[in-house]
Amino acid sequence: MIEEFDTLLQQAQDQINKLSNKQKLEQKLQQSMPKIFEENIKAFAEYLPDIAEEFRHYKPRELDLVCSESGHLNVIDPRTGSLLYGQDPVEQSKAQIERLEKRPQFSTLDYNIPEKSLDTFIHTKYLRKLHNRYLDAKKNLEPLKTMPEHLGSAIVFGIGLGYHIKPLLEKTTIDHLYFCEPNRDFFFASLFTCDWKWALEEIDKRDGVIVLNIGVSYETFSADFINEMKHRGAFNSVSTLLYQHYPSKELNEIIHDLNHNFHMIAIGWGFFDDGVISIAHDYHNAKAKLPTLRKAATFPKKWRHMPVFIVANGPSLDIAIEAIKEHKDEVIIFSCGSAIMSLLKQDIIPDFHIALERTKFTFDYYNEFIPKEILEKIALLTVNVMHPDCSKLFGWTGMGFKAAEPGTTLSSEFIDRHQTYQQLLHCNPVVANTAAAFACYMGFEEVYLMGADGGYKDPQYHHSKSSTYFNADGSEKKEIAKLVRAGELKVPGNFCDEVFTTAFFNVGNSQLGYLFKAFKHVNVYNCSDGAKIENTLPLHIEDLLLANKLPNKNEFLDYIKNETFIRRDFDAEEYEQWLAIPEFEKICDGLIRFVDKEFTSRAEIATALKLQVRFLYSYGYTKYRHIFFLLDGSLTYVHSIFRMMLYQFEDEEQTVELLNGAFKIFIEYMSEAKTLYQGVLDAQDEQRSYLMGMLGDDKND
Numbered sequence: 001m002i003e004e005f006d007t008l009l010q011q012a013q014d015q016i017n018k019l020s021n022k023q024k025l026e027q028k029l030q031q032s033m034p035k036i037f038e039e040n041i042k043a044f045a046e047y048l049p050d051i052a053e054e055f056r057h058y059k060p061r062e063l064d065l066v067c068s069e070s071g072h073l074n075v076i077d078p079r080t081g082s083l084l085y086g087q088d089p090v091e092q093s094k095a096q097i098e099r100l101e102k103r104p105q106f107s108t109l110d111y112n113i114p115e116k117s118l119d120t121f122i123h124t125k126y127l128r129k130l131h132n133r134y135l136d137a138k139k140n141l142e143p144l145k146t147m148p149e150h151l152g153s154a155i156v157f158g159i160g161l162g163y164h165i166k167p168l169l170e171k172t173t174i175d176h177l178y179f180c181e182p183n184r185d186f187f188f189a190s191l192f193t194c195d196w197k198w199a200l201e202e203i204d205k206r207d208g209v210i211v212l213n214i215g216v217s218y219e220t221f222s223a224d225f226i227n228e229m230k231h232r233g234a235f236n237s238v239s240t241l242l243y244q245h246y247p248s249k250e251l252n253e254i255i256h257d258l259n260h261n262f263h264m265i266a267i268g269w270g271f272f273d274d275g276v277i278s279i280a281h282d283y284h285n286a287k288a289k290l291p292t293l294r295k296a297a298t299f300p301k302k303w304r305h306m307p308v309f310i311v312a313n314g315p316s317l318d319i320a321i322e323a324i325k326e327h328k329d330e331v332i333i334f335s336c337g338s339a340i341m342s343l344l345k346q347d348i349i350p351d352f353h354i355a356l357e358r359t360k361f362t363f364d365y366y367n368e369f370i371p372k373e374i375l376e377k378i379a380l381l382t383v384n385v386m387h388p389d390c391s392k393l394f395g396w397t398g399m400g401f402k403a404a405e406p407g408t409t410l411s412s413e414f415i416d417r418h419q420t421y422q423q424l425l426h427c428n429p430v431v432a433n434t435a436a437a438f439a440c441y442m443g444f445e446e447v448y449l450m451g452a453d454g455g456y457k458d459p460q461y462h463h464s465k466s467s468t469y470f471n472a473d474g475s476e477k478k479e480i481a482k483l484v485r486a487g488e489l490k491v492p493g494n495f496c497d498e499v500f501t502t503a504f505f506n507v508g509n510s511q512l513g514y515l516f517k518a519f520k521h522v523n524v525y526n527c528s529d530g531a532k533i534e535n536t537l538p539l540h541i542e543d544l545l546l547a548n549k550l551p552n553k554n555e556f557l558d559y560i561k562n563e564t565f566i567r568r569d570f571d572a573e574e575y576e577q578w579l580a581i582p583e584f585e586k587i588c589d590g591l592i593r594f595v596d597k598e599f600t601s602r603a604e605i606a607t608a609l610k611l612q613v614r615f616l617y618s619y620g621y622t623k624y625r626h627i628f629f630l631l632d633g634s635l636t637y638v639h640s641i642f643r644m645m646l647y648q649f650e651d652e653e654q655t656v657e658l659l660n661g662a663f664k665i666f667i668e669y670m671s672e673a674k675t676l677y678q679g680v681l682d683a684q685d686e687q688r689s690y691l692m693g694m695l696g697d698d699k700n701d
Contacts, residue, residue: 033073033192043197047204051212055188063185073193075161075186077248084160084186084246093163093245100243101171104147106647107155107240109265109640120687121273122676123634126669130641130662137658141649147172148652150603152643153236155180155225157255158245159187159214162194168243169202173603175610176236177203177210178225182250184215207610218253222261223510229265235613235639237265239647260489261506270633272673274358275406277385279626280683281358282407283575284388285399291565292384293400295422299443299564303556305548307446308332308439311350312432313339314453316529320541321346323527324450330549331448332556334381334439337431339451340366344374351557352398354435355382355390356428360685363389379561381438383427384408387685398565400424400438409626411568414578420566426515430454430508433515440519442564446548447522450541453530454509455491455501492532495540501531509533576681584627584677588670590615591631595663602652605659609642630677638666 044052064076070088077084086092153176156168160181168174181187190196203210209232213224229237244251298304309324309331311317317339324333328348335343335350337357343350355362366375372393380394383402391397401412401423412421427437432452439447491506493499501509513534516524526536527544550556594612599605616635619628645662649655676683 036195037192040191040194040196043200047200048210048212051214054214055191058184058188060185060188063189065189072163073161073189075189078185079249085163089161089163094167096245097164097167097171100168101147102145104144105242106144107237107242107262109238109262121271122669122672123271123273123637126665126672127271127637127641129665130638133658133662133665134641134645137645137649137654141654141658142651144648144650146650147241148602148647149173150175150601150606151241152176152239152606152647154178154241154243156243156245157251158248159190159194160246161186162190162196164245165194165196165199169199173206173208174203174241175206175208175606176232177208178228179210179212179214180216180221180225180251180254181212181214182216182248182254187212187214207607216254218250218257221254222258225258226261226265235636235643237262238640238643269636270629271637272630272634273676274633275630276676276680276683277358277685278405278407279410279579279630279680280407281385281388281685282405282411283681284684285384285386285391286411286568286570286575287572288388288391289567289570290391291396291398291561292420292568293398293422293424293438293441294564294566295418295420297422297442297564299559303559304443304445306332306444306550306556307448307546307548308334308444309448309450310334310336310432310435310439310452311339311343311450312336312430312435312452312528313342314451314528314530315456315458316453316527316541317342317451319529320450320527321348323541323544324348327544327546327549329553330546332444332550332553334435336435336452340378341369342451344370349374349377351553352379352381352438353394354431354438355380355386356431356434358383358385358387358685360387360389360687363387363393364688366390366393379557381435383424383434384411396561398561399568400427400441402427404629406626406629409629410575410578413625414623415571415574421568425518426511428508428511429504430511433508433511436512436515436524440515440522442560445522447524448539448544449524449526449528449533449536452512452526452528452533453499454505454512454528454533455493455499455531457493457496457499457529459488459500493530494526494532494538495529499531505531512536578623578626579680580624580627581677581680583624584630585674587616587619587624587627587631588674591635592667592670596667598660599656602646602655605642605646605656609639613639631673634669634673638669 041052041056044055062078064078066074066076066083068074068085068087068089070090072089074089075084076082149172151172151174154174155178157180159165159179200210211228213221216224244255309327311320311324311333313336321342324343325346325348332352333343333348333350335353337355340350340353375393376395378394379396379398380391381398381400382390384399385402385405385407386399401408401421403423403425408423412418412423422441424434424437424441427434432449432454436447488500488502489506490498491501491509509531516522516533516535524536525539526533527539527541591612594608594615599608613635616628616631619625642659642662645658646655649658
């Protein structure tokens, strides 16, 4: 009995000692925390002032901090009611980083390179050489198993109290560090526990970049991250370290959504040959002085609410076709791309046909598949980089400037100085985007989307059965279907829970949402039984009831052509001076200099690539901005492969040898680019697309 009593006394004394020790630890924390917070806020004020401003006087909503047995601050997760860390958060975080070091996870980004037989572009030729070199290395070299001492980029999902940040930065140097923390209270608490001052100074000393996305939700994170990557260079998303600091429903949703939308980073990069064609086509369209959409165009009040049907070639066009027939004399009809064939088969001649693809395929398609007398009854709406021969096929042609193009930079930004003509934002990658952009910028305020499915319920029924994607008997053309359905995924539907779409269509759907958000006064009714499009109102085709109808359609069409568009001025000598051919050669030589040597380490190569990108980006807002657009896409593709080589193989010496050889291929690329740019104005696309062979049977339908 005495022994039991002594044991109880000892246990009681231990509890008193623990409590006393905890009180001492809490007092120590209370004394140190304000100083840490103040130092951190000062550091953020210097490096990221917006963060300092937001959190200097922040009031937490639901923050419950406790002292752990180790004397470090811990926090109760409001979602679970449990402690975020164990009894020693610092050691726990160090152990987590050690596990990460031994088993890192990296992002991957794949893209297709056309077969050699389809290749006439120097970009594709050299990209294939680089990619084949990477594939050979993948077969022969040991894959990366541990975290290297230098990384190009990392996404850290979760900041918590920040105990993992210092050990992570002590293990590796990261050029581009992206933090995601959905809980603002947690980040606020980290200002009392994490040495952010050291972290920010260390990243700055290493010439790195840090981005903090605080309070983000899964609905917005992917778009924020993708925009950030495109701003910093989309190649930063390749071979990115992925690290989740703590378990959380919110973080899981963010990671899932990013994984679902990651493909959007790899779309719309452009490449050198494409940019050269952009300039050549813009030049010859300018010489033709084609009518071009005026800046701040608008309709007289009597026509602003006149409806426009934007008709694309999705499966639900087959359902909408009767409604289009019924109202064709009361509305303006825009046909998009291949939808023109579906409409003509139903004896519907659109008022305007919209085309986007700049290659000669567009001209060949209309020239060979549609009778000349039909095309002469239709007006064409297209962009300034369209193949110049296309305008000769139609009765009238109006153009708009496609944003972020080398040709547009020369004509709209440099020569016109943004004074006369309108640039079309969000007008790609799908032709429905172009049609919608024209409708909004021209002045329409009532827009109906028909067959603009941006997806499909049935993978074998991905376009209208009247389209060139199907045979006369309604059977699918298998070869084209493989191309159309590449990168298939599922997204929310307009009238149902989910539909199939592709990476390409999904970007188009997102761009439509951004466009309509910018034109809040435009009423957009989505009558398409496909993917959900943000900022539109779902409307079943059987519920269509037009409040406004055109009393005199021809009068309105004449107004559009004569008042909304104006003939483009042109001075060949001025255009040629803006090309800056000698400067292009200097910039190519500058890019070569960064990699024209033998490297000895990953870190050395990473630094050279970082400086090379900064060199090109320094021209982004100068009188050589068109050169930036010419080379940016190609450099993004090339750097993506460099990144895969740099951070996917274990042996550093073999990795460096691999890159040294790859840089010689890049130097060849830039040398040939200089030669090609000498004849840029004559570089119209004259290649006959292999797609014409796939569609050839349609002539006999």
